[in-house]
Amino acid sequence: MSLNERVAAALGKRRIELVLIGGSAGGVDALLSLLPSLQPGYTPAVVCILHVPGDRESRLAELFDARVMLPVREARDKAPIEPGVVYFAGSGYHLSIEQDRSFSLSCEAPVQYARPSIDVLMESTASVYGPAMTGILLTGANFDGAEGMCSIREHGGLTIVQDPEEAHASTMPREAIRRCAPHLVLPLADIRAALPLLETP
Amino acid sequence: MSHTPSDFDIELRMLVEAVYLKYNYDFRDYTGASQKRRVLVAMREMGCNTVSELQSRVLHDPNGFAQLLQYLTIPVTEMFRDPEYFRAVREQVAPFLKTYPSLKIWVAGCSTGEEVYSLAILLKEEGLLERSIIYATDINPKSLETARRGVYPIDRMRLYTENYQKSGGKAAFSDYYTEAYGGALFERSLIENVTFADHSLSTDTVFSETHFVSCRNVLIYFNRTLQDRVFGLFHESLCHRGFLGLGSKESIDFSSYAGRFEPLARRERVYRKAVP
Numbered sequence: 001m002s003l004n005e006r007v008a009a010a011l012g013k014r015r016i017e018l019v020l021i022g023g024s025a026g027g028v029d030a031l032l033s034l035l036p037s038l039q040p041g042y043t044p045a046v047v048c049i050l051h052v053p054g055d056r057e058s059r060l061a062e063l064f065d066a067r068v069m070l071p072v073r074e075a076r077d078k079a080p081i082e083p084g085v086v087y088f089a090g091s092g093y094h095l096s097i098e099q100d101r102s103f104s105l106s107c108e109a110p111v112q113y114a115r116p117s118i119d120v121l122m123e124s125t126a127s128v129y130g131p132a133m134t135g136i137l138l139t140g141a142n143f144d145g146a147e148g149m150c151s152i153r154e155h156g157g158l159t160i161v162q163d164p165e166e167a168h169a170s171t172m173p174r175e176a177i178r179r180c181a182p183h184l185v186l187p188l189a190d191i192r193a194a195l196p197l198l199e200t201p
Numbered sequence: 202m203s204h205t206p207s208d209f210d211i212e213l214r215m216l217v218e219a220v221y222l223k224y225n226y227d228f229r230d231y232t233g234a235s236q237k238r239r240v241l242v243a244m245r246e247m248g249c250n251t252v253s254e255l256q257s258r259v260l261h262d263p264n265g266f267a268q269l270l271q272y273l274t275i276p277v278t279e280m281f282r283d284p285e286y287f288r289a290v291r292e293q294v295a296p297f298l299k300t301y302p303s304l305k306i307w308v309a310g311c312s313t314g315e316e317v318y319s320l321a322i323l324l325k326e327e328g329l330l331e332r333s334i335i336y337a338t339d340i341n342p343k344s345l346e347t348a349r350r351g352v353y354p355i356d357r358m359r360l361y362t363e364n365y366q367k368s369g370g371k372a373a374f375s376d377y378y379t380e381a382y383g384g385a386l387f388e389r390s391l392i393e394n395v396t397f398a399d400h401s402l403s404t405d406t407v408f409s410e411t412h413f414v415s416c417r418n419v420l421i422y423f424n425r426t427l428q429d430r431v432f433g434l435f436h437e438s439l440c441h442r443g444f445l446g447l448g449s450k451e452s453i454d455f456s457s458y459a460g461r462f463e464p465l466a467r468r469e470r471v472y473r474k475a476v477p
Contacts, residue, residue: 077421078428078455093421093450096234105421105450106235107277124234 122148
């Protein structure tokens with residue numbers, strides 16, 4: 001089966017309104033190879049979360065704004081989620097998504113040593129978007145994200161994990177594969193090619 | 202988990218309603234996702250399988266509620282957290298405060314008090330502490346008790362010292378505490394003019410006119426309705442051209458009070474009441 005056919009088969013009848021991408025060690029480079037493939041007019045909202053040190057103001061939104069053709073913003077507390085916008089989780093706070101499809105921040109204790117935690121964002125997003133979302137988990141050196149990917153899968157969302165064989169750090173994708181049996185396990189180049197296919201059912 | 206999310210949401214709403222009716226603590230306008238997580242933690246820690254079980258415990262056992270309250274509130278804070286905020290207060294707010302013969306300052310949602318001591322230190326160094334009355338309010342009596350005691354873990358002092366220095370501190374941070382009670386006990390004179398009080402931003406009203414309100418990392422837990430109520434309280438409490446400080450990721454922009462405050466230090470989240 002070609003990649004397009006595999007993605008179409010995995011998507012089924014889902015209409016994707018939000019793509020959530022999580023990663024840790026090596027995640028910036030991975031996103032730098034993924035996000036420039038998105039063309040203006042892309043309809044889903046794209047929410048990216050990487051582990052960044054809490055004591056430093058995250059500059060990710062700035063960094064990516066120059067390299068991505070869609071508008072890029074840091075996810076701000078209470079901001080409504082807009083289609084076709086790439087959002088980045090800021091540092092030092094957990095990011096969640098609320099029932100009214102807006103962002104919320106909180107500074108509860110770190111989860112899996114991480115704040116923002118990928119699990120926290122994925123679990124809250126899954127319960128709001130259900131099958132209308134895709135969760136993508138990339139390279140990383142800890143267990144954050146595995147629980148969240150399971151939650152996305154349980155709520156009917158599509159789950160894609162980067163092939164641990166080629167990931168900069170394999171722990172995170174490996175744990176997610178072990179725990180939640182994702183719909184697709186793909187090398188980064190294929191995830192890049194799959195991203196634009198996610199907007200149409 | 203044994204229940205579907207929608208059942209959970211129904212039960213959560215009933216729990217929060219029950220807490221309000223029985224104890225008059227109003228968590229009904231708290232943001233959902235983080236409240237949901239905290240209730241899940243409470244269930245696990247308190248050995249309840251369902252929210253209804255937790256609700257039953259909370260209704261029939263007053264200790265149950267005292268326990269739950271520790272989970273529903275978020276006592277995560279540090280001294281001189283976000284040093285640039287304290288630098289902005291020191292450099293941009295204090296010069297205005299110096300023009301008043303006496304000052305009233307409100308630390309709303311003071312939790313375990315770290316920020317109260319931080320502000321007191323700053324005011325002392327700016328020569329303002331003696332003429333200040335500080336109201337430090339929170340809904341969690343246990344947190345207020347910790348705040349009154351002013352004993353914090355010694356192993357936090359390294360971070361706090363670093364924060365203090367970055368915020369423009371003028372002395373040696375260790376001058377302000379002594380090792381006692383297995384921790385760092387902060388100088389009692391710092392809180393001589395501090396009134397610690399139980400006050401709820403969701404149900405109580407304004408109790409005093411103030412010159413400066415500092416309310417950080419509290420509003421992120423409130424939905425927009427409650428945020429608007431709270432901005433209303435602050436607006437009412439603040440004197441003409443009074444100052445408002447928020448958490449580093451909080452903003453007034455999405456509130457209906459957006460136009461009634463103007464940024465004094467936008468990045469640091471320090472605002473000033475606009476001319477009406």
